[in-house]
Amino acid sequence: MSARIAPVVDVAWLAAHLHDGDLVVVDATTLTGAPGGGPHAVGSGRAGYEAEHIPGALFADLTTDFADTEAPEPWTVPSSEKFAVQAGLLGIGVDSRVVVYDRSAGFWATRLHWQLRLEGFDDVAVLDGGLRAWKAAGERVTADPTPDPIAAAFQAERRPELLRSTEEVAKSLDDPGTVLVAVLDPAVYRGEVRAYAREGHIPGSVLLPPTEILDPATGGPRPVGELRATFERAGLLDPGVTPVAYSGHGIAATGAAYALVLAGRNDVAVHDGSMAAWAADDALPLVTGDSPGGDA
Numbered sequence: 001m002s003a004r005i006a007p008v009v010d011v012a013w014l015a016a017h018l019h020d021g022d023l024v025v026v027d028a029t030t031l032t033g034a035p036g037g038g039p040h041a042v043g044s045g046r047a048g049y050e051a052e053h054i055p056g057a058l059f060a061d062l063t064t065d066f067a068d069t070e071a072p073e074p075w076t077v078p079s080s081e082k083f084a085v086q087a088g089l090l091g092i093g094v095d096s097r098v099v100v101y102d103r104s105a106g107f108w109a110t111r112l113h114w115q116l117r118l119e120g121f122d123d124v125a126v127l128d129g130g131l132r133a134w135k136a137a138g139e140r141v142t143a144d145p146t147p148d149p150i151a152a153a154f155q156a157e158r159r160p161e162l163l164r165s166t167e168e169v170a171k172s173l174d175d176p177g178t179v180l181v182a183v184l185d186p187a188v189y190r191g192e193v194r195a196y197a198r199e200g201h202i203p204g205s206v207l208l209p210p211t212e213i214l215d216p217a218t219g220g221p222r223p224v225g226e227l228r229a230t231f232e233r234a235g236l237l238d239p240g241v242t243p244v245a246y247s248g249h250g251i252a253a254t255g256a257a258y259a260l261v262l263a264g265r266n267d268v269a270v271h272d273g274s275m276a277a278w279a280a281d282d283a284l285p286l287v288t289g290d291s292p293g294g295d296a
Helices: 011-017 045-050 080-089 108-119 130-136 166-171 186-190 225-233 253-261 272-279
Strands: 023-027 028-031 040-044 099-102 124-128 176-184 242-246 267-272
Touching: 011 130, 099 108, 099 130, 108 124, 108 253, 124 130, 166 272, 225 253, 242 253, 242 272, 253 267
Parallel strands: 023 099, 099 124, 176 242, 242 267
Antiparallel strands: 028 040
C-alpha cells in the first residue's frame, strides 16, 4: 500500500504519480455566477472537463451526484449511502488515494475534499493551484475521454462532528465552545450588500474573507505560516473551541475547513446550507456591522 497522501500536493508531485495504480484524480469544477455578490449555481462543470482535463482524471458532479437534489438548498450533503455509491463509481475504494482539483477558485475541490473526510475517507489531497497551475507548468491536458474505472466499494463512515445543520448552529449561538466563522465578502458580512434573502451575518461569527484563505496569485492556499497567523488572531487554533465555518451555500466554508486542516485542525465543522438557509428563515437573527456582535 502506498504512503498516505498529504492534504495538498503540487504539480510536480501529481505529474510524477499520475499513473500510480491506486491514484484517483478528480475534477470537481462547478460553474457559478455571482449576482449581488453571492454564489449561485448555473450548471455542471462537465462541459469544461470534457474540453480539457488532466490525463486520466474523472469528473465529479457536485450539483447532482454528490448532492441531495431533493433538498431546498443546492449542494446539500447527500446521504452516506448515495455518496458511497457515487464515490465507488469513480473507483474510490479503501486502498485508493485521491487528488481533487478544479479550474476556478479552488473551493469546489475543497468541497469534495471535505465531503470525503465527512464520510471517513482521509487519503485525499487538493492539487495546489488546480488546473491553472497544471497548465502554467506546461503539463499536458486532454479532451480524450477517460475510460470508466472499475467500480470500487467505498465504505462511508460519517463523522457527524464535521457537519452542522441550521438548527444545530442556532442552538450553539450562546455556546462559548463554538466559534462561528463567516467565510464571506466583507461587504456581505457587514450587511452593505444583499447577497441572500436578508443582509448581515450570524451573531457572534468572526469574519474570514476568502482572500485570507486563497492566494489570488497562485490560486492555491496561502502558505501555512500565513494561515496559522490568521487563524491564531481569530482564535481558531484554540483547542478549547470548535470552529464551525459557513459561507453563502457552504462551498467557501469548506475552503476554511481545508485551510485549517493544513494548519493542523481536523475537527472543523461546516454549516450545510449556510447563509442561503439561515437568511431564508425570518425567525433566525442576523446582525450587521464589523464586530461579531454587529451594530448595537
